[in-house]
Amino acid sequence: MNRGRVKAGGWVSAVVTLALGLSLAACSAAGPASIVGQQTLRIGVKADQPGLGQRLPGGRFAGFDVDVARYVAARLGVRPDHITFVPVTSATREAVLENGSVDMVIATYSITPERETKVTFGGPYYVAHQDTMVRADDTAIRSVHDLKGKRLCAVTGSNSWKRVTQELNITATLTPAASYSECVAMLLDRKVDAISTDDLILAGYAARSSTAVRIVNAPFSYERYGIGIRKGDLSGCEAVNKAVSQMYLDGTAAALLQKWFGRTRLQLDTHVPQFEGCG
Amino acid sequence: MLVTATSREPRRWRPAGRFGRLGLQTTPGRIRALAAVAVLVIAGFYLVASIAVGNARDGLRVIGHDAGPQVLATGDLYFALGDLDSQVASILLTGRESSPGARQQQLRRYSQDRAVANRAALQAAELSAGDPADQAAVRSILDGLGQYERLASRAMVLDEQAHHPAGPPPANVIAVYRQATDLMTLELLPPAYNLTLEGGATVREAYTAKRSAVSSGRLWVALAGLVVIAALAALQFFVAARFRRRLNFALAVATLGLIVLTVSAVRLLSGEAAHLQAAKTSGFDSILTMSRARAISNSLHADERRFLLDPGRADTYSLAYLDKSQTVLYVASADLSEYYTALGASMKAYRANPQAVRFLGFYGDEARAHPGPAVSAALSRFQQFQADDQRIRQLAEAGHDRQAVMLLTGRTAGSPGYDFDRYDQAVVSLIGQHRATFDQAIRAGDRELGRSVLGNWAALLPLAALGAAVLIVAGVWARLAEYR
Numbered sequence: 001m002n003r004g005r006v007k008a009g010g011w012v013s014a015v016v017t018l019a020l021g022l023s024l025a026a027c028s029a030a031g032p033a034s035i036v037g038q039q040t041l042r043i044g045v046k047a048d049q050p051g052l053g054q055r056l057p058g059g060r061f062a063g064f065d066v067d068v069a070r071y072v073a074a075r076l077g078v079r080p081d082h083i084t085f086v087p088v089t090s091a092t093r094e095a096v097l098e099n100g101s102v103d104m105v106i107a108t109y110s111i112t113p114e115r116e117t118k119v120t121f122g123g124p125y126y127v128a129h130q131d132t133m134v135r136a137d138d139t140a141i142r143s144v145h146d147l148k149g150k151r152l153c154a155v156t157g158s159n160s161w162k163r164v165t166q167e168l169n170i171t172a173t174l175t176p177a178a179s180y181s182e183c184v185a186m187l188l189d190r191k192v193d194a195i196s197t198d199d200l201i202l203a204g205y206a207a208r209s210s211t212a213v214r215i216v217n218a219p220f221s222y223e224r225y226g227i228g229i230r231k232g233d234l235s236g237c238e239a240v241n242k243a244v245s246q247m248y249l250d251g252t253a254a255a256l257l258q259k260w261f262g263r264t265r266l267q268l269d270t271h272v273p274q275f276e277g278c279g
Numbered sequence: 280m281l282v283t284a285t286s287r288e289p290r291r292w293r294p295a296g297r298f299g300r301l302g303l304q305t306t307p308g309r310i311r312a313l314a315a316v317a318v319l320v321i322a323g324f325y326l327v328a329s330i331a332v333g334n335a336r337d338g339l340r341v342i343g344h345d346a347g348p349q350v351l352a353t354g355d356l357y358f359a360l361g362d363l364d365s366q367v368a369s370i371l372l373t374g375r376e377s378s379p380g381a382r383q384q385q386l387r388r389y390s391q392d393r394a395v396a397n398r399a400a401l402q403a404a405e406l407s408a409g410d411p412a413d414q415a416a417v418r419s420i421l422d423g424l425g426q427y428e429r430l431a432s433r434a435m436v437l438d439e440q441a442h443h444p445a446g447p448p449p450a451n452v453i454a455v456y457r458q459a460t461d462l463m464t465l466e467l468l469p470p471a472y473n474l475t476l477e478g479g480a481t482v483r484e485a486y487t488a489k490r491s492a493v494s495s496g497r498l499w500v501a502l503a504g505l506v507v508i509a510a511l512a513a514l515q516f517f518v519a520a521r522f523r524r525r526l527n528f529a530l531a532v533a534t535l536g537l538i539v540l541t542v543s544a545v546r547l548l549s550g551e552a553a554h555l556q557a558a559k560t561s562g563f564d565s566i567l568t569m570s571r572a573r574a575i576s577n578s579l580h581a582d583e584r585r586f587l588l589d590p591g592r593a594d595t596y597s598l599a600y601l602d603k604s605q606t607v608l609y610v611a612s613a614d615l616s617e618y619y620t621a622l623g624a625s626m627k628a629y630r631a632n633p634q635a636v637r638f639l640g641f642y643g644d645e646a647r648a649h650p651g652p653a654v655s656a657a658l659s660r661f662q663q664f665q666a667d668d669q670r671i672r673q674l675a676e677a678g679h680d681r682q683a684v685m686l687l688t689g690r691t692a693g694s695p696g697y698d699f700d701r702y703d704q705a706v707v708s709l710i711g712q713h714r715a716t717f718d719q720a721i722r723a724g725d726r727e728l729g730r731s732v733l734g735n736w737a738a739l740l741p742l743a744a745l746g747a748a749v750l751i752v753a754g755v756w757a758r759l760a761e762y763r
Contacts, residue, residue: 113602114609114611117609117639144594166613166614167601167613167614167615168594168614219595220592220595221594221595221598221599222598222599222602238480241476241477242477245473245477246412249412249415271465271469272470272473274468274469274473277472277476278476279479279564
């Protein structure tokens with residue numbers, strides 16, 4: 001038995017343990033899995049929102065949100081063929097982030113203090129304004145206050161109808177729906193009298209059935225479209241903000257807004273929005 | 280381990296092999312080898328220690344002298360810009376009914392804000408030298424500021440000509456003010472705020488990387504110091520045994536010096552890690568949080584004014600008011616009246632037990648991280664500000680617009696304007712406390728890095744390593760000379 005060697009061995013293992021301990025400590029300091037440094041990304045987008053996020057017959061996704069998602073993913077170092085788009089609805093956006101089935105949600109997702117308790121938001125990448133859409137022959141509704149006593153479409157998980165009936169205390173009758181596409185169908189079928197939501201969403205539908213519907217053009221809120229990521233992913237949030245800044249700086253944002261909404265009468269804002277802040 | 284191998288050396292009969300070729304079978308060869316090992320491990324110690332000290336210096340530079348001050352400068356810029364627009368709204372809302380003194384005061388504050396904004400923008404420009412994107416942002420703010428001032432002046436001139444009673448000015452004034460406030464909200468405030476956030480991100484990144492590098496550097500320095508001391512001790516014992524002398528003076532001095540150096544380097548790094556932590560978590564984080572809270576609170580006050588000033592956009596300003604209030608202090612609530620109630624309940628619980636922080640938002644973070652009288656004072660004045668807001672909105676809703684305007688624009692004791700100023704003072708003094716902690720920690724970190732037996736640590740480390748190497752050579756030189 002060679003005692004010297006045993007001692008030396010103990011010394012080596014102590015050093016190795018220390019080194020491992022140090023490197024492990026360095027890893028655990030990074031916190032929960034971040035979207036930074038990922039090779040692939042699953043991004044939640046809307047599948048039925050014309051102009052923003054829509055699944056085309058071939059299965060591809062297209063829209064302003066989808067293009068923003070591609071740009072941000074590229075800035076995060078993810079190759080285009082390594083992005084998987086996952087359809088989400090207004091009602092599922094928090095859940096899919098919390099259970100980890102998507103890494104990022106870019107789906108007309110307004111930043112609200114309540115949602116911020118569950119999700120970390122990068123951006124906003126655009127500030128939309130809530131407005132109201134009615135049937136083209138309806139001239140009685142000129143502002144959101146005229147919705148009093150009317151039937152308003154309420155999409156589950158969306159914040160828009162709450163702005164009208166709760167925050168502005170306007171007593172409209174709520175008719176539930178699963179999506180804004182359903183709302184438009186109900187509006188045309190005269191099952192509801194109005195849809196109140198973000199001007200970008202309304203513009204997408206108005207472009208499709210422009211003679212049948214009318215946008216009231218009385219905006220009344222700031223809807224800050226955020227990029228939802230898992231709660232607490234600070235470095236991911238900071239990286240997303242850098243990407244959004246860059247998107248406005250290099251003219252991509254202006255080009256994308258023009259591409260998707262240039263033909264509508266919407267006033268497009270091509271200045272970088274005020275970020276929410278990550279911490 | 281070379282040390283253990285050579286210390287089992289006395290078996291002289293071992294045939295000359297690999298060690299033989301290096302001259303290790305002779306005493307002078309072994310002394311030379313041991314001395315070389317000692318010098319090498321000293322070089323290693325020097326490397327490890329200077330990396331760790333360099334990390335501490337980098338951390339202090341970014342947090343204390345670079346991104347940190349940029350965050351403070353752009354925070355001031357954001358506040359001054361927001362306040363500029365708020366003062367314009369106040370002037371337009373008061374109309375002809377302001378006393379000459381009050382008008383003077385409003386105009387004085389307007390020019391003060393303009394001066395602060397210009398100064399802060401220039402400072403931000405200086406600090407952003409080298410970052411083209413940041414410079415572009417500062418430039419666009421300065422350009423926009425000129426344009427804003429022209430619009431604001433025009434609105435104020437038209438307003439004076441209209442000679443209207445307190446309340447909403449005529450449509451032509453509102454139209455110009457809308458242009459001004461939209462320019463401010465869409466083009467001036469966002470880049471200023473984003474610069475602040477970006478500086479905050481840089482500080483967080485530097486802190487995460489440098490603080491853990493300094494703490495682990497401390498362990499590596501301790502380890503390297505132990506190896507150096509062991510190597511020197513081995514050399515000392517070998518020489519003592521071979522030459523039957525009690526002590527090699529030069530080696531003993533080198534050993535003692537390195538013990539002192541290791542201990543003080545470890546102490547320095549512990550201190551630096553603590554200073555970095557204090558500067559970041561007790562200073563910087565709260566300064567950033569509370570500066571944002573202050574700026575957004577100020578824009579809440581401005582939204583009250585705009586709500587009464589521009590009835591066509593009253594809904595927008597009310598909704599924005601609720602969103603911003605919840606950003607500053609979040610309690611679950613669907614509308615403003617629920618917010619007032621929930622705020623009252625959670626403040627009552629908080630006063631009964633300051634550990635029971637049942638709210639989120641900026642104040643939630645601050646009250647949890649740094650409970651104490653300063654944050655409690657700011658909170659109770661925030662509550663008063665919200666209670667005043669409720670009174671103003673109730674008057675407006677009941678159709679008493681004029682009374683609402685008079686209440687809001689008053690500045691006498693107990694009026695909403697007075698309460699808001701008192702609230703703002705409480706926030707400023709809270710920020711001041713954290714600022715003092717921050718400055719103190721950065722100063723202490725700088726001082727300790729610059730203060731050692733031989734002055735600056737950056738100078739001390741190479742000198743000490745070189746000195747130790749010289750002492751080793753000197754210590755073995757005389758012994759080796761006996762063989763010549």
